[in-house]
Amino acid sequence: MEEDRVKKIQQWCVDAGKPKPDGYWGDANGYKKLCQRDDIDLVYTATPWELHVPVMVEAMKNGKHAAMMENCCYDRTELMTLNMVRQSVLGELLYSTCGYMHDLRRHKLSRDYYWHMWRLLAVRRLTLRTPPMIQDPIAATIWCKERRDW
Numbered sequence: 001m002e003e004d005r006v007k008k009i010q011q012w013c014v015d016a017g018k019p020k021p022d023g024y025w026g027d028a029n030g031y032k033k034l035c036q037r038d039d040i041d042l043v044y045t046a047t048p049w050e051l052h053v054p055v056m057v058e059a060m061k062n063g064k065h066a067a068m069m070e071n072c073c074y075d076r077t078e079l080m081t082l083n084m085v086r087q088s089v090l091g092e093l094l095y096s097t098c099g100y101m102h103d104l105r106r107h108k109l110s111r112d113y114y115w116h117m118w119r120l121l122a123v124r125r126l127t128l129r130t131p132p133m134i135q136d137p138i139a140a141t142i143w144c145k146e147r148r149d150w
Helices: 003-015 030-035 049-061 076-086 115-125 132-143
Strands: 042-044 065-067
Touching (some): 030 042, 030 049, 042 049
Parallel strands (some): 042 065
16 A cells, blocks of 8 residues: 555545544555454455455454455446346346446556556456456346345
C-alpha cells in the first residue's frame, strides 16, 4: 500500500465524521499485521487482484471473517436480477452468458488511473475472456432453483 493513498482514504473517513481508521503502508506484509489484531472480526479487501487470495487466506488463518466483493458483480442491477429470479418473476432460468458491460480501455491505458497500471497487467496475464468474479452472480441466479434455503 502507498502512504499517500492510505492517508487520503483516512481523511475521507474523518471528513465524513467518522473516526480515523488505522493505516498500513510501506510494508508488503502490512495486511498480516491487520489480520493479527484482536479487535477486528472481519477483513474486507479492496486490493489489486494479486493480493486478493493472500489477504483473505491470512484473515482466515487468524480466525477472521474474510470478504472480497467485486463491486461490478453486486451492484443494483445484479442484485435486482437475483431477487427477480428468486421470486420467479423471470420463469425458469436455464442458460446465461456474461461479460463486462463497461469500457475500461481509456482507464487501463492511463498511467495514473490504476495504481501501477495493475488492471492492464492483470488482463495481459489472464487467458479467460470473462473473469470468474463476473460469473459468480450469474451462477447464483441459475442455482436459485436448486437452492431454496436462501
